[in-house]
Amino acid sequence: MSDLSYMPGFGNDFETEALPGALPQGMNSPQKVAYGLYGEQLSGTAFTAPGHQNERTWCYRIRPSVRHTGRFRRIELPYWKSAPLVDPDVTSLGQYRWDPVPHSDEALTWLTGMRTMTTAGDVHTQVGMASHIYLVTQSMEDAYFYSADSELLVVPQEGTLRFCTELGVMEIAPQEIAILPRGLVYRVEVVEGPCRGFVCENYGQKFALPGRGPIGANCMANRRDFKTPVAAFEDREVPSTVTIKWAGQFHETEIGHSPLDVVAWHGNYAPVKYDLNTYCPVGAILFDHPDPSIFTVLTAPSAVEGTANIDFVLFRDRWMVAEDTFRPPWYHKNVMSELMGNIHGQYDAKPQGFVPGGMSLHNMMLPHGPDREAFEKATEAELKPVKLEETMSFMFETRFPQHLTPFAAKEAPLQDDYIDCWTSLEKKFDGTKEGR
Template sequence: MNQQTKSHGLVQAPTPVGTTPGYMPGFANDFETEALPGALPQGMNSPQKCNYGLYGEQLSGTAFTANPPERTWTYRIRPSVKHSHRYQKIDLPYWKSAPHVDPDVISLGQYRWDPVPHTDEGLNWLTGMRTMTTAGDVNTQVGMASHIYLVTESMKDEYFFSADSELLVVPQEGRLRFATELGIIDLEPKEIAIIPRGLVYRVEVLEGPCRGFVCENYGQKFELPGRGPIGANCLANPRDFKAPVAAYEDREVPSTLTVKWCGQFHRTDIPQSPLDVVAWHGNYAPYKYDLRNYCPVGAILFDHPDPSIFTVLTAPSGVPGTANIDFVLFRERWMVAEDTFRPPWYHKNIMSELMGNIYGQYDAKPQGFVPGGMSLHNMMLPHGPDKNAFEGASNADLKAEKLENTMSFMFETRFPQHLTAFAANEAPLQDDYIDCWTDLEKKFDGTPGKK
């Protein structure tokens, strides 16, 4: 066992050979990691006494009897239960949960927003979360919410967990550190992170201001999509997902723990940092993924496939083939299809489509859908290329062409998404969005031939 390393004020486990410092590779692997030699019991979970006087504690992210069960054994300085004093309700007025149907807001429509701007107000991970849409029901653990975060300040002696949800974080600007019970994840644009339900963490600003998108998944956890005939390779490869090595701090300072539970926020005082897990093993852990590792598969002769071929992660809903949420990535790729209208087709979809632009230009919307911006095409509402994209693609010389400088994504859910009052009234909604289709001409004149 190597000497443990000290970083970020947390004592961190040595890094396994051949990996990025501080991370272990693999999707939903059964990991083991210790920040102090011998802190992890071997061959069993619950010895009569743990090494270093640590407490053993299990964090279960699935039912005990799920197949496979996902859980992690932590060995910590104090059991989590010692952290809990009485909870007080607190208000985070911009962070909403489903069901949340504002009677004054119309969710039926095609919507697009410019980037939500930063303000002079100092905002952290909790106060800076701005809910745009909600879908499903947090109490029955179905559906999701989409948020924009605007973060300029680190959480200090302040910790959080969501009992409601796992969070998929998609940064667009700035760099954040997630100091979690199970280790440290640093995150920047072009990467994503998953923070599991129930995991305690603090978010620090490494380089601000920070803005990004969050998909709050109330349902079953994100997993890798079934690959069907694509087979074992391409799309998101399991080895490119990275879980942090153990890191702990032994700090006795007055702190707070905020809990999101059934859509409400509660706070309790704790006399120490809860990031005191010295060693852990298991398959329930936070992780990050570099979107530049995503290997897209697409049309190599003609036609435009369904965007499901670009699925990075999917959260099942219980109905086979019908996701609670698909996280879909539109990134740089070659367009080679012959005699084909290459951008997305016009369509209506039972699933509702929330999109965000991380950088560059999206092929169906060359203008107006800008980095940091979002769009919503709700259940069964028609959409597709704007007039310019349609004319351009209909008349393009169909040589092999690389779509460069493009990274957008979609949170696609089987549930209709409801706008919050913030999305409808405060965020920079583009009132003229639907005009992007107004000038599409009638070309039909009753005579045959391509027009």
């Protein structure tokens, strides 16, 4: 097996081999592949997708993947839900916030520890998303998984996970993210636990870097900072299970070996990891607070130009310098449904109650904004340059309404008094005064 170094290249075409000469040169599917390997293509887009969007990877493996599945049987993972899921006993209209979902004494793997919080869109028509919390204390042993429904954006908040995938090995810790493509087989191991974090399950078009527009070629997220693992393979004859998520259902099959047997590969459809500390924010340097879209790390487009199926937005430490400006996020309501999570530190618009590991949801066209403490501090502050430090929160934002699952509404630690954070905002209007 190869070492665990990484290559840059989110969306780039590249090649890697774990044994010398395993990778064919000059052709994708030679009559015979070195070492007695099988050639196989993993396609992440339609064959006829435009060239700049077309994604596929050629894999040279010990067995073709048809040997990695057998007869399927349905299994239940009761806490992992898919859209559409509209429970008549759950009200999703409202502003919601949760404390961190606590760990328990139960041994939980990547599959059994997934807890769906919201769903949006329709997994069957491949639009929308689901948001999850994962609680993982136990490694998967001779057990593997892939999703035919979605790619997974993983945002750790606590602990370190190792993803042993068909195309190599990645470890991710808090303040990093990973993207696991649709159809990729992997096993998840606990490096340092217990592990807790957030997952955005994207049913729609793949995540990509946003267009920078007038910003130009630099800042925000740079392609070179997304790291892809080098080839690593397992040649183990051992009874194993492969679980597949397909059309919102889970099926399991038994095989007699590890399916992580890709010895070499080349292409542009692969897992990646990214250090959120390499994200370079862009903001106002004179006056006014820009829209939160300025902090987009990744976007999954919809059929409507400029309106995302999902945006992944990051609020990290940064300088605030705008003059004569209300600097925290302003009060607003908009067409997007915003699910936020706190990775670490304090969020400037909610200094109390929104703690690391916590989440909040503000569905489309529901007003939200700073609580009274944040408002008073922002309106009375001396507007000199100040650096927000020790802060990192994110947003999964979608055009579709996000429906709460029964777990989010009835089992997760919902803050019943969250709506009260705005009740102390008093009327300040005085019609006898002009200007400010």
